[in-house]
Amino acid sequence: MEIIPRPCFKTLTDFKRLDPDTLDYELSVVVDFLDICPPSSQPVESYLLVKQFLANHAEPTRYNNYRTCTERLLLWSLLVAKKPITGLVERDIQGFMEFCTSPIESWITSKNCKRFTTGKKPNEFNLEWRPFYLRQPAAEENGERVSFLASRAVLALQMSVTANFFLYLHDNDRISVNPASRLHRAGFYAPSLPVHTGSHIFTDEEFSVLMSTLSELADGDVKQERTLLTISSIYYLRLQPSEIDQFGENLTFSALRLTDDGSYDLAEDQFPGKSAWKIHPDFVENYVNRYRERFGRTWIPLEDDHTPLLGKNRGSKSISSGYARFLFRNTCQHVIDRLSEDGCVVSPDSGFRTASLFWLRETSMHHSARVLTMDNVIGLGRRSNAENLYQRFFAWRDEWVSWSLGRKPS
Numbered sequence: 001m002e003i004i005p006r007p008c009f010k011t012l013t014d015f016k017r018l019d020p021d022t023l024d025y026e027l028s029v030v031v032d033f034l035d036i037c038p039p040s041s042q043p044v045e046s047y048l049l050v051k052q053f054l055a056n057h058a059e060p061t062r063y064n065n066y067r068t069c070t071e072r073l074l075l076w077s078l079l080v081a082k083k084p085i086t087g088l089v090e091r092d093i094q095g096f097m098e099f100c101t102s103p104i105e106s107w108i109t110s111k112n113c114k115r116f117t118t119g120k121k122p123n124e125f126n127l128e129w130r131p132f133y134l135r136q137p138a139a140e141e142n143g144e145r146v147s148f149l150a151s152r153a154v155l156a157l158q159m160s161v162t163a164n165f166f167l168y169l170h171d172n173d174r175i176s177v178n179p180a181s182r183l184h185r186a187g188f189y190a191p192s193l194p195v196h197t198g199s200h201i202f203t204d205e206e207f208s209v210l211m212s213t214l215s216e217l218a219d220g221d222v223k224q225e226r227t228l229l230t231i232s233s234i235y236y237l238r239l240q241p242s243e244i245d246q247f248g249e250n251l252t253f254s255a256l257r258l259t260d261d262g263s264y265d266l267a268e269d270q271f272p273g274k275s276a277w278k279i280h281p282d283f284v285e286n287y288v289n290r291y292r293e294r295f296g297r298t299w300i301p302l303e304d305d306h307t308p309l310l311g312k313n314r315g316s317k318s319i320s321s322g323y324a325r326f327l328f329r330n331t332c333q334h335v336i337d338r339l340s341e342d343g344c345v346v347s348p349d350s351g352f353r354t355a356s357l358f359w360l361r362e363t364s365m366h367h368s369a370r371v372l373t374m375d376n377v378i379g380l381g382r383r384s385n386a387e388n389l390y391q392r393f394f395a396w397r398d399e400w401v402s403w404s405l406g407r408k409p410s
Contacts, residue, residue, distance in 0.1 A: 002106060003036060003037065003079050004106060005075040005079060005106075005107055005130065005131050006029070006030075006033045006075075006125050006129070007071070007115035007116065007125065007126075007129055008030055008033075008047065008050075008071055008074060008075070009051075009054065009067050009071060009115075010027070010115065010116060012058060012059075012060060012063045012064075015054065015055075015058060015063070015067075016058055018051065020048070020051050020052045020055040021048065021052065022048075023044065023048075027116070027123050029116075029123065029124055029125050033125075034047055034078075037078045037079065038078065038079070038082040040082050040083065040084075041077060041078040041079075041081070041082050041083055041084055041085075042084035043078050045084060045086075046074060046077055046078060046084050046085040046086070047074065049085055049086070049169065049174065050070045050071070050073075050074045050085070050165070053066075053070060053165050053168050053169075054066060054067060054070060056168070065157060065161065066161055068131075069157060069158050069161035069162065069165075070161060070162075070165055071131065072100065072131045072132075072158070073085070073096060073162055073165065075131055076096050076099060077092075077096075080096075080099065081095070081096075085169075086169065086174055086175050088179050089177075089179050090179045090180075090182060090183065092179065093162065093166075093179050093180045093183055094183065096162070097155065097158065097159060097162075097183070097189060098373055100132075100154075100155060100158050101155065101373075102373070103131070103132050106130075107130050107131050107132050108130050108132045108133075108134050109128055109129065109130035109132070109133055109134065110133075110134050111128055111133075112133055113126055113128045113129055114126050114129070115129050155189045156189050158189070159180070159183065159184055159189035160184070162180050162184075163178070163180040163181060163183070163184035165180075166178045166179060166180045166181070167181070200355075200356075200358065200359055200362045201351075201359060201362045201363045201366045202351050202355070202359060202363045203351075206350075206351050206352070207363055209335060209339070210231075210331065210332070210335055210352075211231075211232070213331070213334055213335045213338055214227065214228045214231060214331055214334075215228060217334060222294065223313055225290075225291055225294050225295075226291075226311065226312070226313050227327050227330075227331065228287065228290075228291075229287055229288070229291050229309065230309070230310055230319065230324065230327055231327065231328065231331060231360065232283060232286075232287040233251070233283075233287075233309040233310055234310075234324065234328075234357070234360045234361065235360045235361070235363065235364045236279050236280055236282070236283035236287075236364065237251070237277060237279060237283075237309075238277075238361045238364045238365055238368075238380055238381075238382075239360075239361060240358070240361060240382075241321035241324070241325070241357055241358065242321065243382075244310060244318075244319070244320070244321040244324050245320060245321050247271070248308070248310045248318030248319065248320075249308075249317070249318050250270050250271070251266075251308060251309040251310055251318070252305070252306045252307060252308050252309060253288055253292070253302055253305040253306070253307045253309070254267075254302065254303050254304060254305055254306050255267045255270055255271065256279070256284060256288070256302060256303075257303075262281055263278050263279055263280060263281060264277075264278075264279040264280075264281065264283065264284060265277050265278065265279065266279075276379055276380065276382055277380070278368075278372075278376065278379075278380060284302075288302075288309075291307070292305065292307075295307075310324070321357070324357055325356070325357045328355075328356075328357045328360070332352045332353070332355060335352050336350075336352050336353065339352075365377065365380065365381065368380060
């Protein structure tokens with residue numbers, strides 16, 4: 001049974017009355033809460049360490065922010081990691097920051113409420129309080145709530161206080177290694193990072209027009225089936241141009257492997273790196289199967305069908321990245337021509353006029369960032385720089401929430 005997170009610390013005035021080294025004078029509800037936490041997390045010892053740290057920052061200008069950030073860390077350590085706070089390692093801190101980026105529903109409240117009750121029954125838990133406060137309506141994606149997306153400023157403060165807390169433990173010989181030090185120095189959560197704009201992507205409407213135009217072309221000309229499969233492969237596999245040249249010969253229908261979560265990955269022996277691809281099932285259902293049906297190959301099991309994903313209309317060799325660029329630009333021109341025939345004006349700065357092949361990958365990564373975690377999205381980037389992917393992840397998520405709520409992205 002899930003334990004709901006509860007507040008551990010009251011106001012600065014009340015906090016100053018406590019003994020940092022013991023549970024003397026603590027609220028009974030706080031002591032009872034610590035008692036039901038997993039014993040593996042050493043709840044009392046972890047709580048006292050946080051309290052001792054806060055005692056060093058019990059000043060009006062610092063206390064509230066430090067309380068919020070260390071309390072989240074404490075509760076996550078007790079209830080999610082189920083480890084003592086001194087036992088957390090760098091991977092745990094990464095997991096904690098990922099959790100802070102988009103926490104689970106039971107840790108979020110939509111009301112800015114008091115921590116404890118007042119009046120006739122004072123000093124009881126306010127049952128509506130949660131560690132994270134949602135200040136705006138939740139966006140939705142495929143019926144699922146995207147309920148909380150922390151801003152860069154919030155994450156920067158959380159990372160700074162977390163690193164400061166572990167530095168305190170290290171300086172007082174409570175831990176031998178500061179697990180937050182490298183993350184903090186790397187600046188992944190720093191507000192001063194250059195803000196990535198999330199550009200070089202098609203809007204949902206543009207991408208829909210692109211793929212529907214390709215499908216219509218393929219309906220009328222069987223030779224265009226190969227173009228449709230190529231463009232969809234680059235999008236769903238998030239291929240960089242260099243990967244087209246490197247992997248093209250081995251990218252076949254038979255390399256696709258269905259995973260337990262319903263998505264597809266590539267055969268581990270040919271493409272090392274578990275879950276480095278995470279291909280949406282729509283790719284197989286709507287494009288691979290379409291191609292197989294059109295060319296009478298459905299009688300062959302998928303795992304035995306060695307048709308190349310990036311092949312040519314004639315021959316068995318894969319196309320080059322240069323030829324893929326030609327196909328993509330040719331496709332964009334088809335879209336422009338179709339729109340013009342329908343009386344639409346395609347502006348000079350339209351993505352159909354300015355996009356490069358790289359836009360397909362960026363658009364796919366943008367769509368993935370709506371529903372996957374930051375660590376998953378960074379994994380899908382494969383050779384991309386993690387810091388750059390971090391920036392893009394938040395740019396994409398910020399844009400998606402803005403669009404979902406009917407606001408123009410800044």
